[in-house]
Amino acid sequence: MVESIVTVVLEVAKCLGPPTERQLSYVRNYGSNFENLKTELEKLKDDGASMQHGVDEAKRKGEEIEKNVEKWLASVNNIITEAEKFTGDADKANKRCFMGLCPNLKTRHQLSKEAVRQFEAIVKLREAGRFDRISYRKALEDIRLISNKDYEAFESRISTLNNALRALQDPDVNMVGIYGMGGIGKTTLAKEVAIQFKRDQLFDQVIFVEVPQIPDIRKIQGEIADKLGLIFFEETESGRARSLYNRLKDEKKILVILDNVWESVDLQDVGIPHGDNHKGCKILMTARSEDILSGKMDCRHNFSVGVLREDEAWSLFKKMAGEYINSSEFKWVATDVANECAGLPVSIVTVARALRNKRLFEWKDALGQLRRPSSTNFKDIQPAAYSAIELSYNKLEGEELKKIFLLIGYTYISSINDVLMYGMGLGLFQGINRMEEARARVYTLVYKLKASCMLLEHGSKNEHWFSMHDVVRDVAIAIATREQNVLTMRYELVNSREWLDEGALKFYTSIVLHDSKMNVLLPEVLECPQLQLLSLWTEKSSLITLPDNFFRKLTQVRVLDLTYMHLSLLPSSLGLLTNLRTLCLYCSELQDIAVIGELKNLEILCLRGSYIEQLPVEIGQLTQLRSLDLRDCDRLQVIPPNVLSNLSHLEELYIRSFNKWEVEVEAAGVKNASLEELKRLPNLTTLELCIPDVNTLPKGLFFEKLERYRICIGRWCWEDTPPTCSRTFRLLLGTDNCISFKSGHIVQLQRIEDLCLSRLPDQDIIELVNNKLGSYSSQLKHLWVEGCQAPSPKESKV
Known part of the structure; x- marks a missing residue:
């Protein structure tokens, strides 16, 4: 009856004019208006969910989201909330109108009109959601240039700093150099130049690049491109150089800092414009010799960094050792110790820290050691610096701390996780069997090394990371080479004669080849009877073949790290490494890794970032495994049932990107694991896990x-x-x-x-x-x- 009345009223309204007819049509089309709103609302939800997935994917790649996209998503959430509340309230209002028998026409008119308004707003919002792009790659900020807490404004350095600053602002100067011996503070000074220019906004961009000891053009290009947010599409170095050259020319004023230059770097090959090619591009270099700057790099404006004056050295020494050395009992010997550091900041800091709060006879013993000539004629380190750092090493408390210091030095590792993996594999933590206890020990040891100034804080202020001064590392490698028969090479062209000497191979306990160009045919069998650690990090683009019998005679190896490897098949001889405790295949391209199942004593397996599609069933045979790392294995599609649950000793499990968890593992046709399996890991204390689908989440999974x-x-x-x-x-x-x-x-x-x-x-x-x-x-x-x-x-x- 009501619909008939409305129809009659509308016929009369047509005679009164469009405005009146439109108002009454809200009443007649009440039902259809609400259905249209609900339909369009569901479409908006789908659009919003799809856009959110794109945003999440962009964030995973480290990209910045466009502001208009963020605003659009916020508007979507707001209008969805508003529309859902409105439709719910409308249903309640409709039921209250005489139990739905006699609709309230005024209420119907108001609700229908609002439904049309919201419908039109949603249509308009959906139209606005068609973006050309949702994200962009933001240039990475160099955390090393955020602050420079290592910089001390010594008077003897101020003139060098000011000279470099003035020269770089001179329109007729495009290249400036800072030089001085290892450990003198060149890098610290260069960072201060960069920070001051960034603070005063005198350059549009400031880029800081550490140059490998043997220049690697692709690596330098990559470092600069990362800071600029530039993505290379070229494969050749010359093609990348052209792309980088054009990008740098887009910057009106830019400063490129090349830190620690050892050999000639061809700026044209890298793609760095300079001189008349782009006067707005300035270059600051640091080196250990003026000959490198003026002779090899043709840099005519060079400034030296000398040793600290005696009063400056004493001031820094007191700051590091403590004011108690001013007492009459200590001052004479402390003064002599400080003088033996020869004004080198790296020597002063390490020695003073090592002797902080030590007794008088220890100070006297240290003075004697510093006055004895260094037993090693180390080419690139001043004898005083070498002796000072070696003294600091000798003052470290306990063999455990010394071994960890040397391990960090010659392996180039820089994270708590890496120290844990290597240290556990080598059995360096005495009396510790559980991963969580070992992790606490590693944090303690790294903290002690930082307190001794043998390690440096990481720029991100994250205690999980750390770094080591290059001079300190040189000394660590020299000591490890002498005391532990270690062979380590980095950023070098490695050939057979350099490391496959049969006379030396039988004595090596560790071989570390990192970021090296492996211009070498590996032997069919590597004979190193005493080898306990083998770490091969190839360049990301390098292809290297491991012969099938390569590992056959490495019976004592406990740690094996193969990073950035392209291996379709792991050598079968890998299964013969019965003493292997740690296996790391970080960011490697892998297909068949079933042979890992033969490593019955394996305790730590890291496949992080590797291109692996299926975890083999044989992994379930590793009943001694304590840690399994599958983070960032984005291609992983299959974890067979009952593999994880067989790892009864597992203490640490890291799975981030896997999203194929089954709900019922016993069901027919199931090819993947269920989260229920994690309940059968009684020793699990560390878990990283992402569960996209709540339906796969069993009750009682997370335990105390x-x-x-x-x-x-x-x-x-x-x-x-x-x-x-x-x-x-x-x-x-x-x-x-x-x-x-x-x-x-x-x-x-x-x-x-x-x-x-x-x-x-x-x-x-x-x-x-x-x-x-x-x-x-x-x-x-x-x-x-x-x-x-x-x-x-x-x-x-x-």
């Missing part, structure tokens, strides 16, 4: 004994957690992820430090605030809640 974890539920993109956090949980809900706090997934995780919650229903927010947060957040450091509808003040007890 986890010491460290990064767990993401829902389609999150992996981001770096705060450096201070070791326990992170992220929960992303959506229409297809129906899970709440009441299911108990979060409560089982203890001592959460970094908690991220997205799109929670309002009732769960109330539950979180009122009841749950305190039960698992006693150590909470970061809380992030987004896209959730917060409760009203009346609903919350807080």
